[in-house]
Amino acid sequence: MDVKADRVDEKTRGAALDALKQIFGDRFTTAEAVREQHGKDESYHTPMAPDAVVFAETEDEIAQAVTVCNRLGFPVIPFGTGTSLEGHVAAMKGGVTIDTSLMDRILSVNAEDLDVVVQPGVTRKQLNEHLRDTGLFFPIDPGADASIGGMTATRASGTNAVRYGTMRENVLSLRVVTPTGEVIRTSRRARKSSAGYDLTRLFVGSEGTLGIITEITLKVYGIPEAISSAVCQFEDLEGAVDSVITTIHAGVPVARMELLDEVQMGACIDYSKLEGYEAKPTIFFEFHGSEAGVKEQAETVEAIAAEFGGSSFQWATRTEDRNVLWQARHDAYYAALAQRPGAQGWPTDVCVPVSRLAECILETKKDLEETGLYAPLVGHVGDGNFHLVYIIDLDNPDEMGRAKAHSERMVRRALAMDGTCTGEHGVGYGKMPYLEEEHGAALNLMRSVKQAIDPNNIMNPGKIVRV
Amino acid sequence: MDVKADRVDEKTRGAALDALKQIFGDRFTTAEAVREQHGKDESYHTPMAPDAVVFAETEDEIAQAVTVCNRLGFPVIPFGTGTSLEGHVAAMKGGVTIDTSLMDRILSVNAEDLDVVVQPGVTRKQLNEHLRDTGLFFPIDPGADASIGGMTATRASGTNAVRYGTMRENVLSLRVVTPTGEVIRTSRRARKSSAGYDLTRLFVGSEGTLGIITEITLKVYGIPEAISSAVCQFEDLEGAVDSVITTIHAGVPVARMELLDEVQMGACIDYSKLEGYEAKPTIFFEFHGSEAGVKEQAETVEAIAAEFGGSSFQWATRTEDRNVLWQARHDAYYAALAQRPGAQGWPTDVCVPVSRLAECILETKKDLEETGLYAPLVGHVGDGNFHLVYIIDLDNPDEMGRAKAHSERMVRRALAMDGTCTGEHGVGYGKMPYLEEEHGAALNLMRSVKQAIDPNNIMNPGKIVRV
Numbered sequence: 001m002d003v004k005a006d007r008v009d010e011k012t013r014g015a016a017l018d019a020l021k022q023i024f025g026d027r028f029t030t031a032e033a034v035r036e037q038h039g040k041d042e043s044y045h046t047p048m049a050p051d052a053v054v055f056a057e058t059e060d061e062i063a064q065a066v067t068v069c070n071r072l073g074f075p076v077i078p079f080g081t082g083t084s085l086e087g088h089v090a091a092m093k094g095g096v097t098i099d100t101s102l103m104d105r106i107l108s109v110n111a112e113d114l115d116v117v118v119q120p121g122v123t124r125k126q127l128n129e130h131l132r133d134t135g136l137f138f139p140i141d142p143g144a145d146a147s148i149g150g151m152t153a154t155r156a157s158g159t160n161a162v163r164y165g166t167m168r169e170n171v172l173s174l175r176v177v178t179p180t181g182e183v184i185r186t187s188r189r190a191r192k193s194s195a196g197y198d199l200t201r202l203f204v205g206s207e208g209t210l211g212i213i214t215e216i217t218l219k220v221y222g223i224p225e226a227i228s229s230a231v232c233q234f235e236d237l238e239g240a241v242d243s244v245i246t247t248i249h250a251g252v253p254v255a256r257m258e259l260l261d262e263v264q265m266g267a268c269i270d271y272s273k274l275e276g277y278e279a280k281p282t283i284f285f286e287f288h289g290s291e292a293g294v295k296e297q298a299e300t301v302e303a304i305a306a307e308f309g310g311s312s313f314q315w316a317t318r319t320e321d322r323n324v325l326w327q328a329r330h331d332a333y334y335a336a337l338a339q340r341p342g343a344q345g346w347p348t349d350v351c352v353p354v355s356r357l358a359e360c361i362l363e364t365k366k367d368l369e370e371t372g373l374y375a376p377l378v379g380h381v382g383d384g385n386f387h388l389v390y391i392i393d394l395d396n397p398d399e400m401g402r403a404k405a406h407s408e409r410m411v412r413r414a415l416a417m418d419g420t421c422t423g424e425h426g427v428g429y430g431k432m433p434y435l436e437e438e439h440g441a442a443l444n445l446m447r448s449v450k451q452a453i454d455p456n457n458i459m460n461p462g463k464i465v466r467v
Numbered sequence: 468m469d470v471k472a473d474r475v476d477e478k479t480r481g482a483a484l485d486a487l488k489q490i491f492g493d494r495f496t497t498a499e500a501v502r503e504q505h506g507k508d509e510s511y512h513t514p515m516a517p518d519a520v521v522f523a524e525t526e527d528e529i530a531q532a533v534t535v536c537n538r539l540g541f542p543v544i545p546f547g548t549g550t551s552l553e554g555h556v557a558a559m560k561g562g563v564t565i566d567t568s569l570m571d572r573i574l575s576v577n578a579e580d581l582d583v584v585v586q587p588g589v590t591r592k593q594l595n596e597h598l599r600d601t602g603l604f605f606p607i608d609p610g611a612d613a614s615i616g617g618m619t620a621t622r623a624s625g626t627n628a629v630r631y632g633t634m635r636e637n638v639l640s641l642r643v644v645t646p647t648g649e650v651i652r653t654s655r656r657a658r659k660s661s662a663g664y665d666l667t668r669l670f671v672g673s674e675g676t677l678g679i680i681t682e683i684t685l686k687v688y689g690i691p692e693a694i695s696s697a698v699c700q701f702e703d704l705e706g707a708v709d710s711v712i713t714t715i716h717a718g719v720p721v722a723r724m725e726l727l728d729e730v731q732m733g734a735c736i737d738y739s740k741l742e743g744y745e746a747k748p749t750i751f752f753e754f755h756g757s758e759a760g761v762k763e764q765a766e767t768v769e770a771i772a773a774e775f776g777g778s779s780f781q782w783a784t785r786t787e788d789r790n791v792l793w794q795a796r797h798d799a800y801y802a803a804l805a806q807r808p809g810a811q812g813w814p815t816d817v818c819v820p821v822s823r824l825a826e827c828i829l830e831t832k833k834d835l836e837e838t839g840l841y842a843p844l845v846g847h848v849g850d851g852n853f854h855l856v857y858i859i860d861l862d863n864p865d866e867m868g869r870a871k872a873h874s875e876r877m878v879r880r881a882l883a884m885d886g887t888c889t890g891e892h893g894v895g896y897g898k899m900p901y902l903e904e905e906h907g908a909a910l911n912l913m914r915s916v917k918q919a920i921d922p923n924n925i926m927n928p929g930k931i932v933r934v
Contacts, residue, residue, distance in 0.1 A: 112712055112822035113851075155661040166659055168668075169636060184909040190818040191850045192633055193887035194622040194672055195894055195905055196931055197913045201635075201668035205661055222718045245579055251689045251756070253720065289718070290767075296759055351657040355579035383658045384580075420660035427662055438662055442651040445920065446664045452919030453912065464663055 007094045008074055016074035017052050020096055023064050027055040027102075038079050038089065038097040042144070044346045044394055045087030045430050050077060050097040057102050059175065059183060059214040065098060066212065067181030069458050076179075077460050078208040080150025081123065085347055086428025088154065088207055092462030098212060100149050106130050107215070115172055115189065117217045120149025136220045139164040139255075142424065143330060149213045155205030157424035159329070162248075162382030163255045163288070164221065166424070171204050175215035179454035189217055202449070207426055208460035210453050224288035227255075229322045230298060230313035232305045234281045237261065237365075239308035241358040243283065244381040246304045248354075252297050256286035257382045261365070264332055264376035271335030272328035276314065283381070284329050285313075286322075329378075333389060336376045340391045348407050348430075350414035351385040351423025360417055361386060364410050371402045385423035412437075427464045435465070474561045475541055483541035484519055487563055490531050494522040494569075505546050505556065505564040509611070511813040511861055512554035512897050517544060517564040524569050526642065526650060526681040532565060533679065534648030536925050543646075544927050545675040547617025548590065552814055553895025555621065555674055559929030565679060567616050573597050574682070582639055582656065584684045587616025594685075603687045606631040606722075609891065610797060616680045622672030624891040626796070629715075629849030630722045630755070631688065633891070638671050642682035646921035656684055669916070674893055675927035677920050691755035694722075696789045697765060697780035699772045700747045704728065704832075706775035707748045708825040711848040713771045715821075719764050723753035724849045728832070731799055731843035738802030739795035743781065750848070751796050752780075753789075796845075800856060803843045807858045815874050817881035818852040818890025827884055828853060831877050838869045852890035879904075894931045902932070 008016070021028045029035075030052045040047035056062050069076045075095025082089055091097060103119035106127065110116065111134055118127060125145045127138050142151060142158040150156075152174065157166035164170065174186045186199035203210060234240040237259075244257050259281065260268060266279030285301060287294040302313050316322045328335075337345055352360045361377065368375055368388075379386030388410065390403040411421045411434050421434040435443055447465045451457075457467050475483070488495045496502075497519045507514035523529050536543045542562025549556055558564060570586035573594065577583065578601055585594060592612045594605050609618060609625040617623075619641065624633035631637065641653045653666035670677060701707040704726075711724050726748065727735060733746030752768060754761040769780050783789045795802075804812055819827045828844065835842055835855075846853030855877065857870040878888045878901050888901040902910055914932045918924075924934050 110820065110822060111716075113820045114715065115820075155665075157659060157661070161659065165636075168659070168665065169632075178912060182908050182911075184912055185907070186909060188882070188887045188905065189820050189885040190852075190881075190887045190890065191821070192624060192628065192635070192818055192852060192890050194624070194891050195887045195889050195898065196672070196902055196910070197677075197916060198622075198635065198665075198668045198672055199909055199912060201665045202916075205663070205665055210664075222716050224718055248581065249578075249689050251691055290763060292763055293760060296757060300757075351659055353577065353580045353582075353656050354658070355577060385657075385659060414657075415655070418656040420655045420657045420662045422662050423657065423659050424661050431662065435663055438655065440652070441649050442653060442666055443663070444649075445645060445651055445666060448919040449664060449669075449916060452915040 008072065012072050012074065013051060016069060016072045016096065019068040020052060020054055020065055023061055024054040027057070029053050038082065038099065039091050041082050041084040041087060041089050043085045043087055043430065044344065045090065045428070048090040048092055050091035051094045053097045053099055055099045055102050059177065062098060062177045062212055062214060063181050063183055065096070066177050066179065069096065070180055070456055073456050073458060075461050076212070076458050078149070078153065078212045080120065080147030081144065083144035083146045084150065084154055084428060085425045086430035088426060088428035088463065090429060092429065100147065109134060111136060113189070114220055115217055116220050117215060118148050119215060120147060120213050122148050124148065124151065131220060135223050137223050138218060138220050140167060140170055148216050148218065152204055152213055152216050153206065153208050154426040159256045159258055159380060161380060162257060163253055168201060168204055170219045171200055171216060172219060173217040174200055174203050174213050176203055176211040176213055178211045179456070179459045205426070207428065207463050209450060209464050210459060226289060226291045226294040227322065228287050228294050228298060229316040229325050230285045231277070231325065232283050232285065232310045232313055233278060235309045237281045237361060238358045239310060240281045240283050241381060243305045243308045243310055245354055247301050248382055250300060250304065252300050254285060254297060254301065255288040256284065258284040258329055259379035259381045259386070260332065261377040264336065264378055267335040267339050267376055268328050268332055271338050272331055274328055284325060332376070332378050336389050336391050340374060343391045344394050346390040346392055346403060347387055349385060349387040349423050349425045350410055350419055350421060351383060352414050352417045352419030354384040356417040356419065357381065357384050360413055360419070363413055364388065367406060367409055371406050373399065373402055373406065383423065384419070429463055432464065475539070479539050479541065480518060483536060483539045483563065486535040487519060487521055487532055490528055491521040494524070496520050505549070505566065506558050508549050508551040508554060508556050510552045510554055510897065511811065512557065512895070515557040515559055517558035518561045520564045520566055522566045522569050526644065529565060529644045529679055529681060530648050530650055532563070533644050533646065536563065537647055537923055540923050540925060542928050543925050545616070545620065545679045547587065547614030548611065550611035550613045551617065551621055551895060552892045553897035555893060555895040555930065557896060559896065567614065576601060578603065580656070581687055582684055583687050584682060585615050586682060587614060587680050589615050591615065591618065598687060602690050604690050605685060605687050607634060607637055615683050615685065619671055619680055619683050620673065620675050621893040626723045626725055626847060628847060629724060630720055634671055635668060637686045638667055638683060639686060640684040641667055641670050641680055643670055643678040643680055645678045646923070646926045672893070674895065674930050676917060676931050677926060693758045693761040694753065694755055694789065695761050695765060696751065696753045696783040696792050698744065698749060698751055698792065699777040699780055700745060700749045702747065702776045704748045704828060705825045706777060707750050708848060710750065710772045710775045710777055712821055714768050715849055717767060717771065719767050721752060721764060721768065721849070722755040723751065725751040725796055726846035726848045726853070727799065728844040731803065731845055734802040734806050734843055735795050735799055738805050739798055741795055751792060799843070799845055803856050803858050807841060810858045811861050813857040813859055813870060814854055816852060816854040816890050816892045817877055817886055817888060818850060819881050819884045819886030821851040823884040823886070824848065824851045827880055827886070830880055831855065834873060834876055838873050840866065840869055840873065850890065851886070896930055899931065
């Protein structure tokens, strides 16, 4: 596949690189190792290195760089921590990658307003470290210690979304360098507004194809007075999913409800030396609230789970026990890899209406059995979102072919259930083949928006929509 | 002001009306009374009647009508219940108003998924009536019994937004007839997705300028096990606002926190014969949750309010008492009008970061005192959003001039505090003069989006952005 066929010509490329070198000085590089690192994310997708990498320190530099690149038609790819999963940062047509990791300042913490203003290179762990003494926290947790800029650009989500929402609900405002090099602010810091089109949401999830995010205003929350975690094991997957549906109906504001199927739970028991658990469908719960509120939530959920064949709760109220538990959940990927030394992981996700979740998961697992592949499953059940990680030999075409065919069937199954080809990983170039099927004529409208905002198609070209 | 200067020529107008008559038969009308009613909302803004009104029954009819109008460059204005407040439905350049009130079917209630699919003409009260037996409810309450289509198009919000969010957070997916007459669906019914640009949010709040909404999938919620209401009166406004800020910080999930200033409270006491209250800054609270949860929330909030000079809570736990109280809140507008028989109301709203709310309100009230106008104030304090209703003689140019100047200063004050010119009423044509100041270069980007989606500027022209 000659994806680089329509790169710019050598002369233009030279002019762009010269101009970029002028702007960034010794923060401009064409070193191969740096370029390769920046064309690669954490996925199995083929990496594609850019022609150069620059490390931006200011919004103004970014605006200058984008202005030059727009004039020359030279591609620009924004880069946070490179932890995306669908080839988002691959330089499909060469160009320059703008690394924002040096823009890592927390610009203000507005405690009374429960918001913070940060630069795009701030990571979520860094933000929470910074916030700790204020009694506030930022809940979105996609697993990786991703940058806030990247999380915004990919509409990240994760384990807390059922209670706190995704980046869609938690970004209040953005500063963005648009593809023509203009700097805009998408909205004021007020919590709500009906003053015009929702540009904030247009940029959240646009994966660097509409501009570069240079500042993010985020909602934050008071650290709950009480937090407790519990684990509940089920005889079958339907029982686990039905417990979650019933819990949400009852209006119990559970912070996290994470499903691990029996395969993933088996791997976690081995890897994280979890004692007293069996390789069964399992839900990890976390409750946030007042002391009494957390107790009441947990009692309600335990009673609901019991109705659907759930075990008694195994509790973790002490911080250290809770950390062991959630560390095990976070290490699920490594636990799965450890089951097959030498193999690699290929994670993918879909999301369906929660009423179809059990059915979708069961059909997917049955299909998986027929392929003979090993692929543990974890799910953000409250959202109807689940992940499969194929643990696979990437150099084995037969295995790869079976995984590809299986993942395609999984996407089509989700779409047939009125679901989406990706609940939180994003499109990158990995999920592009499904967007036509998912969106139909709406994809043309997305294309019109892209063309209007990025007329020269310089921003992360070859991602989300083809123009 | 000759706003109709660039109406289409007579021949085009004739062709458009003929074609529309063909499509809609006896649901097409040019009767003056109907046209006038459809060019007018509930605001003081000058109404402007369209050339014709059609009453649509199907999405297909709408698509046909828009296709014809797009070919001829004939304006199309969508109409729900006409309860908007900034001249949203005025036919600035003539054209046809498409009334969607006959499209009032609730298409599905997906209880397990906590969502419903409705046609645009369904009103919020109709929806809640329909849902009652299912144990579900739709929380967004802008006051008027508006249509869901209109509420979506204006990004409506209201008293429950502090807990349940606005239409931005509660619309899952839309079907839309685009300005070229194509039918699109903005997303699947899954709760979350990262599969491309957030078209749903682009249409929410677009006020009919990007297309006509023909179907809405909404989040709904389980009716809480327990609901209780309480009223707390404060010596001063800062005390009231600080109580709310502290309550939110403490993570208490209060469903409603409605501020009435001493002027509005005085009017409500008179109008709704409220006993045992004084004309002081007052907050109406509503708590949703389990029996124990509601009790705990209320105790926490009462203790917080006491710290800031709040009175003891006056309780309304019985449904009838609660209804009296909230009816009084809903009747605030009529209560204010009753203070000055013969006068009319001119409602306006702004929204600021909540840390600036007390300051913004106090300065606005001081300024008001100097104008000599009578204008009660209500606020959705948790969001930083407040409303002023000038009770005014619309035929008195002096009064109108003072109100206009005062409202302009209020908007500028909100903008200076990093707020927005409208928190929930929308832009229509009334707030258009402030968008340049609020959005700067971002307004150009909104204009590009509008031009890309509606190249012939047929959809509700003259609203939000000038093209």
